[in-house]
Amino acid sequence: MSSTLRLDRFADTPLQREPYEYLVVRDFLTPEALDAARADYPKVPGPGSHPPGGLTIQGGFKTLIDDFHSPEFRQAIEHKFNIDLTDRPLMYTVRGHCRARDGQIHTDTKSKIITILLYMNDDHWDNANGRLRILKNGTDLHDFVDEVEPAGGTLLVFRRCDHSWHGHTSYEGPRRALQFNYVTDQSVVEREQSRHGLSAFFKKLMGRDTMMM
Secondary structure, three states: OOOOEOHHHHHHOOOEOOOOOEEEEOOOEOHHHHHHHHHOOOOOOOOOOEOHHHOOOOHHHHHHHHHHOOHHHHHHHHHHHOOOOOOOOEEEEEEEEEOOOOOOOEOOOOOEEEEEEEEOOOOOOOOOOOOEEEEOOOOOOOOEEEEEOOOOOOEEEEEOOOOOOEEOOOOOEEEEEEEEEEEOOHHHHHHHHHHHHHHHHHHHHHHHHHHHO
16 A cells, blocks of 8 residues: 555544544645645546546546555544444545535435545635534534534545534535545445436536537
8 A cells, every 4th residue: 555645643533423423634645645636636527526437537646546445544444433344335426616505414325334525625725615514413504513624635534324414604616525435335336426427427518508508
């Protein structure tokens, strides 16, 4: 395994248990790895989540993706959350742009076991909006216990449950993020990747139609 991931920082970060199990690790990537991954970040054709099948995955970005799929990273997650992820597939999607309506409160689907978000923006996020909030409930975006700045190299990991509420205030503009999920089985990967791929196709098509008008 290469040294893109700072697993020592992950191991040293305490697991928060309220309102659900989560942790935030800042500077999770080495500076060199972050710069390389941002330089090779794929061109995302529009808003929303995009599966890797429709993107160019190469260079420093591919190295980063490969390290997230390593046994060492899986074992670090297992140890931190006291969970067995053997034979649980890991899938990921890529985001590059945020719409004003994104960030609404949700818990993630029941087929997701662990959600992992890695932000790939600049080193500092100067906007007050677009910061992910760890929420106490599913109705009030302002009732939160933590707010995560989506600065480059910041990692958020949480165990999905029926009250793993999260969301962010409305923001529109560039916002790079990778979402990884350990899921229940391979059928979830195939279904989700197909759904995101079809959605991305129509978003791209609509964008072209708009430019032609």
